[in-house]
Amino acid sequence: MLNFNFYSPTEFVFGKERENEVGALIKKYGGSKALIHYGGGSVVRSGLLDRVKASLEKEGVPYVELGGVMPNPRDSKVYEGINLVKENGIDFILSVGGGSCIDSSKAIAAGSVYDGDFWDYYSGKAGPIEKALPVGTILTIAAAGSEGSGDSVITKEDGMLKRGASGSGIRPKFSVMNPELLFTLPSYQTACGATDIMAHVFERYFTNTKEVEITDRLCEAVLMTMIKETPRVIADPKNYEACANIMWAGTVAHTNIVGVGRDQDWNSHGIEHELSALYDCAHGAGLAVIMPAWMEFVYKHDVMRFAQVAERVWGCKMNYGNPEATALEGIKRFRMFLKSIGMPINFEELGAKVEDIQTMVDKMGINGETGGFVHLKPEDVKTIYEIAAKATI
């Protein structure tokens, strides 16, 4: 096991109607004037935004609103938020939405107290982010895990560059998680979120660190939960228990408690980011196309690890005479599962184009090779895109 620090100080406030406590939570964590940041009309239409405002008003917390966060959140909205914060003397950022909204909120929180362009953190010119206004979240989709992480991903519109930043300063102080808020999600979004959660686990699972049984088992626990509960939510979006399981699994998957002490991969995320940046597709849908292709490209690097997940998670019988067959069977079952919950599994289904592959490889800007489970050269990434392009079951 590698040396590590694990620090997850976010207070998770989980369950029915907990969003009504948000005013008190903001005050508890030192906020006196809030920016309420949200995305599209669903939080308005559902009445959630009204309940949030009522809670702030009840506690005497004034607020300014900024809606319009888009999936794959943009730098322009972040600049808008930073200006609002500075003009209005805001000292707390409240995100009401999913991962995109949280990531945009984190960028605003960091940029508002940074003496320079917030993009410095995302371009790698500055970081990690240690100083930021406090952020709280009300989560409306189980997916990104951003509600419990110190990470944020923003897309710069000039060139559609999708880049990430990290730091303890942008970990949410609290995250309100009411599974009932998932009831109105379209199945496609639920499935995209579930795919993202599973991908967060797989990025940690495929490691070159040996003998990390505890984190292996914890990863498998989250994956098995997702395999059981996702189809239940798709079949019955108002199944509270199934929604609750997915929602907590999504957080556990990304606080890093299942990934400490081991090197991790994250190449599938990097490869996918070019897809969602170019086509503005959902991140989870892009991962459904990329991750099984990545697995097919790298599995020979550690056949027994792929056989292990095939047996423990996907319920394959170990083929002791041919472990490679078991490894491949596990990857096949992953892709079949993704298909079964309505995810695309190749370029055509995603709306991506083979002729863009070289552009995406170039945009990744790989300097020599990537890190991770298997180090990838640009030509390897190209092959992975090509496998993904024509995948079938």
Add this chain to the structure above:
Amino acid sequence: MLNFNFYSPTEFVFGKERENEVGALIKKYGGSKALIHYGGGSVVRSGLLDRVKASLEKEGVPYVELGGVMPNPRDSKVYEGINLVKENGIDFILSVGGGSCIDSSKAIAAGSVYDGDFWDYYSGKAGPIEKALPVGTILTIAAAGSEGSGDSVITKEDGMLKRGASGSGIRPKFSVMNPELLFTLPSYQTACGATDIMAHVFERYFTNTKEVEITDRLCEAVLMTMIKETPRVIADPKNYEACANIMWAGTVAHTNIVGVGRDQDWNSHGIEHELSALYDCAHGAGLAVIMPAWMEFVYKHDVMRFAQVAERVWGCKMNYGNPEATALEGIKRFRMFLKSIGMPINFEELGAKVEDIQTMVDKMGINGETGGFVHLKPEDVKTIYEIAAKATI
């Protein structure tokens, strides 16, 4: 799933040689003068205490020492610590030891800023503990999980009353966890610690809350890790990887991330506390005798839950025609496992006496019945002690 709050703000600093960072960690968390609290001679003999002092001296953090914490830590030592803190203007408590030492440190931290007798928190007269001096720990045994919890158990010498207190104020600010510090533990202590860790999971696993797949799976992950890694540590106490797995599993088992959203039991802990209070035996050894007996007494309340753990964790084959047989097979394998790692499984092996049973039942002071998975009346507890007394394999 039940509504819950999950808040675990402790910074875990895990890995080789991390104890050398302790001086800087105390400063990071606002300490300017520390009480170094420890138990017996092992931390002195091993050189650990010298390394800790060197780290504090390097960072210019003055300190006062208080050794002599005993297993099943006593109130007298807590009073001694509180006096030292007040006399010396100490503002940080550093525990160097296992669960007993951490629990004693937490009691000192709370009692030093409480306007009254610290025992009020343990007798139920006051609480939860919200205000306390900051506590940091350097863990020397994987067992109690106290390094990541807001709990403390102290024994009052007058009457040998063993009682617990809780509150967010006594959660450690940081816990340093170096698996190498486990290398010198006697096998018996390792096994007691492992039993305690598994018991912390089982207390959460047996619940009346339905459809909590994520926490079921996380519980099972910790249990399977312990079943694999404990015998490896017993066979080879200097196996770093096995020690590391057990050490992190012990923390995961008790931060409550595996137990949120479900009602929990904790009757085995309550029943055991009377054994360790009366005979001063190790808590883990007492649990090894009590917990399987408790399982045999209650399993009919939810046969399928016991069958589930038998199949998923102990590798039993489900007997679909007779699930009860599977449930009982799982309990049997648990007891066999405990025996295999050197734990006592009945009163004789523990050094307990059948004629004390009624005294222990009376000392528990059950008012009507306990809460938990199965509510227990005093006569039920008596039966459990009787099953435990004569258990065999």
